Amino acid sequence: MNSQLIDTSIYADISRFIRDESLRILLEGEVIAVVGYAAGRRKGSVQPIIACDTESAGRLMFSQASVNNLAVYLTKAKKEIPKSGKIGIVLKGCDLKALVGLIGESQLKREDLYLIGVPCSGVLASTVHPATELATETIAPKCLECDAHLPTGCDFVPDVALPPQQKSDLKYAVEIARLEALTPAERWAYWKEQFSKCIKCYACRQVCPFCFCEQCLCDRNKPQMVETTPRPAGNTAWHIVRAMHLAGRCAGCAECERVCPMDIPLNLLNRKMAKELKELFDYEPGFEVNDKGPLASFTDKDDQSFIK
Amino acid sequence: MKPSSVKYDFEPKIIAFVCTWCTYAGADLAGTSRMQYPSNVRVLKFPCTGRIDPVFILKAFQQGADGVLVSGCHPGDCHYIAGNFHARRRFAAFRKLLEFIGVDLNRLQFSWVSAAEGGKWVEVVTDLTERVREMGPMVEFKELALEEQWSGAINTPELKETYNAI
Amino acid sequence: MRKYISRQNLNTLIDKLIAEGRRIVAPRMTAGTPLYEPLGHSGEMIIDQLPRRSAKEAFFPLCEEIMSYEKSGQQVKLTDVDPSRFPETILFAVRPCDAAAIPVLDAVFSWDYKDEFFLERRRKTTVVGLACTTADDACFCTAVGLSPSDTKGSDLFLSPLEGGGYNVESFTEKGEALINSCSDLFAEESNAAYIQLANPQTEAFDLKKVKSWLDEHFEDQLWDGIATRCVGCGACAFVCPACHCFDIVDEGTEKAGKRRKNWDACGFWKFTHHASGHNPRDLQPKRYRNRIMHKFKYYDDKFGQTLCTGCGRCVRICPVGIDIAAIVEEINQK
């Protein structure tokens, strides 16, 4: 499929709206900080900032390089951000799903947050330079499968008209179907090659909003359930544990895959589990707070055809 | 069932994670009723299937199991009311994950065996043992465990030899 | 010694060395990612992409066994790894920023404790550097006193020429030995024009000034300002050619197992976590501060060198866009 440019003209307006609203809530004392995006040194690059004053709030912006899911900064795992007052946060639809998941897991309280939702046409894939234009070839694959371009239930959403979404290949769906059609031995070989590259930098874990455990099972050595060594055996175990612990919780922000320095397609595992959980338990992450995720609840009619 | 005197080339190692209230009692009943079942199975007792973390199954395969059985109380019979309902969902998901990674699910069996079902225990264990015996040893995780990660891939036989010699 | 080698002959050289059973490590694609890995043949080598991880792993692998144990009855058998059996290796097409880090690492690995695993590999490895023609806006070798044609750390250095081929300069006996081993593949130095090298757009830092600021500012707002957003992964340290922290773990069963040395990183929460539960670097800014301090102050205090070669890998890879060049520049401006 030929690459087509994606219209991101609304991002300039969105940036202005985010700045104005953040300045307002900071000045009026409604929040003590706004977690948002600001420009970095490299051309087009964007980094998270925690704006506590008008100077830093003036640097807030949004662009196709605003890839981070900022919800991670609100979790227990990040102790650096003061939790002494209400916090404002800028969220894309996928990020909001994660935040809603965290509320469902009693990690956050809605009333402690001021949510600034972003109508989003998509952000860049991790493989391209941040100054690249957004196009069907350079957009993050998650954005092609996104059903949450317009966040709902926020305290503030910039009033801009989202351009219509372009149709494109669904990379994850295609790749999952390809892998499912292989034999177990072929799939094993595929994942073995991928997992072997893992260097156990744990970037995937550290950026995941749902990896908020104060001590990860994979960091424990008494008892040691997962080998910490970055070699094929320990890596495979780590990835199986990670995928299982995120099943039914992952909101699909694909941060793990984006940050992996070794280009391991982590989100394939997440998407596969999401697909299975939808088929098995009719569950999908969304904007509604659920107290119990699919693996924290049950019905007496659940499938047990695999049990003797 | 008669004790088998046939000698096989390959005797699979089967690890059974069972709950103490139903399946363990069922296996005990099989024993006290002098029913015979393959001695390949090593039983590990847990309070409830709800306590059987998927990582235990993973660990069992990594440590050399050729097949794994997870067994507990029938739905509705859980001593802790809903442990097995939670387990049912968790294992439904975990199976799919293992399958996607490339593990042959024929090596993994789940069952409900009550304290009164000594016969069912024998049947489940025998079936799994026979099936895994047919399949041969589970080599995937064992092979992985033998692989070291030096500086990246070791891709020629000579180099492999040099490394193995170290 | 100065010589010329054509691209064709360079490939012939590599294939010949491989056929002789030598281990050749060079940038190649591994499952879609460029890495320094052993080559099967010269065609696998790629020189137009910066490998994702640095060349340090040729000396200091991500994970290596250093000992194994086996228990039978009351007997415990310990087996040490014998570094003298490491194979001779030739590292090809090493970027100047990667090659320059190797002498920097020599200092720490041969300091109070002589790390034979590192040093033996070092002795047995010939480093063939390659002048760099591809830089992006994350590169800043020129800011830390290096350049795309810096030969520091190379035994042999290749400078690409217009019309293909390379002028070759050797700096050490190892480099000369490599040329002499296949001298028919080399010709007299060419006077063809050099290909335009990369041109990183950064001003040189005043590293003395940066250090003297760091000397005085262990406590400073700067750390909170930049590092609150650091998520505490190991990505920056693991891709860095100069980071060299490792952790030693014993893994296995009560019957048999191995002791291994794995990369570690000061960004991790666990890095300074004490058995008592106390953690002196309890918040991320303190951990990130150590990264800057170690690179631009402590290492200088101890060994008179800077622990950064400006490869820009950490800048590209940081999940939250922490940019070491921008931070040092900010300190430089103070």
Ligand code: SF4
């Ligand atoms: S980010 Fe990638 S390399 Fe790092 S631990 Fe996760 S999968 Fe492994």
Ligand code: SF4
């Ligand atoms: S600190 Fe960053 S730029 Fe400097 S050598 Fe390490 S990875 Fe490269």
Ligand code: SF4
């Ligand atoms: S910067 Fe950190 S990880 Fe790198 S060598 Fe220093 S202490 Fe180790």
Ligand code: SF4
């Ligand atoms: S600076 Fe970036 S890459 Fe380094 S530990 Fe922090 S988040 Fe990870």
